[in-house]
Amino acid sequence: MSMEQPIIETRSLNLFYGSFQALINVDLQIQDRQITALIGPSGCGKSTLVRVFNRMNDLIDGVRVTGRVLVQAENIYAPSIDMIALRRKVGMVFQRPNPFPLTVAENITFGLEVHRSLPRSEFRRMIEESLKGVLLWEDLKDRLDAPALGLSLEQQQRLCIARVLAMKPKIILMDEPCSALDPIATMKIEDLMRELKRDYTIVIVTHNMQQAARASDFTAFMYLGELIEFGETKSLFRTPRVKRTEDYITGRFG
Amino acid sequence: MSTDERRLATKVRKVREFLIERTIFVSGITSIVIVALIFIFLLKEGLSIFLTESVFDFLGGQFWYPISDPAVFGILPLIAGSVLVTVGAAILSVPIGIASALYIAEIAPPRTKEVLKAGIELLAAIPSVIIGFIGMVTLGPLIKDLFDIPTGLTALTGSLTLAFMAMPTIVSIAEDAITAVPRQYREAAIAMGATKWQTTWKIVAVAARPGMVAAVMLGMGRVIGETMAVMMVTGNAALIPHSFLQPVRTLTATIAAEMGETVQGGDHYAALFAIGIVLFIITFLINAVTDLYLHRSVRK
Ligand SMILES: Nc1ncnc2c1ncn2[C@@H]1O[C@H](COP(=O)(O)OP(=O)(O)OP(=O)(O)O)[C@@H](O)[C@H]1O
């Protein structure tokens, strides 16, 4: 495996919910502009790990993190970190599509207003650009002022990706982004991820082994809070090095 | 369980479902019928005033002299009094009430939150006479001295007292609405780098808007219908007010104060019932407008 400078790197990362240790000594390197899939049985810590990267775990009382987490070589758990800038750089898409109960356009301009990253006169252009980025522009260009909650689930999830794109992030975290969608919508979102890979780093949590195999470049297999195996998706699925990984991807447990 | 028993159990359940359904249906119908009957009664007792006083003179008349000879029944001063006191109460209670609700729901630490919520429930339980009484003996003199006016019983005193009464309703219902905003919206906003304040203001407050409108409307409903407290603190002068520092008299206070002195079936009696009709229509309109607004935003 040839590695460039990784865009995300964890070193002996441990995470505790109170006294329960949810991540154990995780050392992981995520490459720029690649799709990295996190797989593993329920409760193994996949969501916990992606929520480390944008520090969403901070919202939960009693969470404690040790070790180092570097995003673009910057320690994001350093006291001096600018959380707002971090969350602009590391966007997140959730399991259930959760557009704001606002209009389509307002969903996209929310991030722009929060970060004051663009003058108002540019909002229109950015709405168009972000919606085009998720292939929604043709469908929605006449419905920019329609309520976002009136869209189909797939459209809502695309809109959630679009509002992240509008912030010009480097990394997009997706926690089971397709689990509320039907198979056809799932395929379309996977196609979209391959499009986005040209400009963004994507980390996707998935329960769906086929999805990981189809859509990702690298795969990390986790079990009970530990990173068991990490490697290029092709080789991990074809020739897993660890017995436990093999058992999981062949469906013997999980 | 044997088949027979099972059949019996099914039957019992069916009968019970049927009874429950009917009971709910009958209660619903009953409340509608009662409201309709009240309105019909109001019409029957009140409409006769329009034989002596035209609708225009009644609603637009500037003088309310019910016991002079000849009597004059113009309720414009009373409408003006009600509107002034209500608008004043709204201006005071809505911003403070909504802000308190946001504070309790979003900012207050759990302990403070519990204490405040209990306090608000307690405030809501104080009978209006008591609030009126306290307003009369404390607020009245204060306003009199503060503005150096002949009497402290003014529209402003009424607005303050009523704002105080509307506040618990507004706060507790708005707080419920804010707390009910799904966590996933907040999470999304925070994940996009929004601060707590931006999340509250731009997302939570907007998502809770229908509930907050309902809270305000219920609070205002309490204000418009309130009688005892306003009667005690507004000075009861049936004159068209030109400022908040003048005594006023509201529609409700007029009915309460004068009903005892009227002759049943007389003009004065009918005029008071006609005021009741006006109040009924105002309340109905406010409810209808709120409903329309809420349904629109739900569909939205
Ligand atoms: N807020 C919390 N407080 C305490 N324990 C938690 C909390 N959130 C998660 N956990 C625990 O941490 C472990 C990892 O949870 P996590 O949600 O990261 O798993 P996951 O791999 O995403 O699972 P799933 O596939 O079901 O989404 C689980 O054992 C879970 O019970």
Ligand SMILES: [Mg+2]
């Ligand atoms: Mg999860």
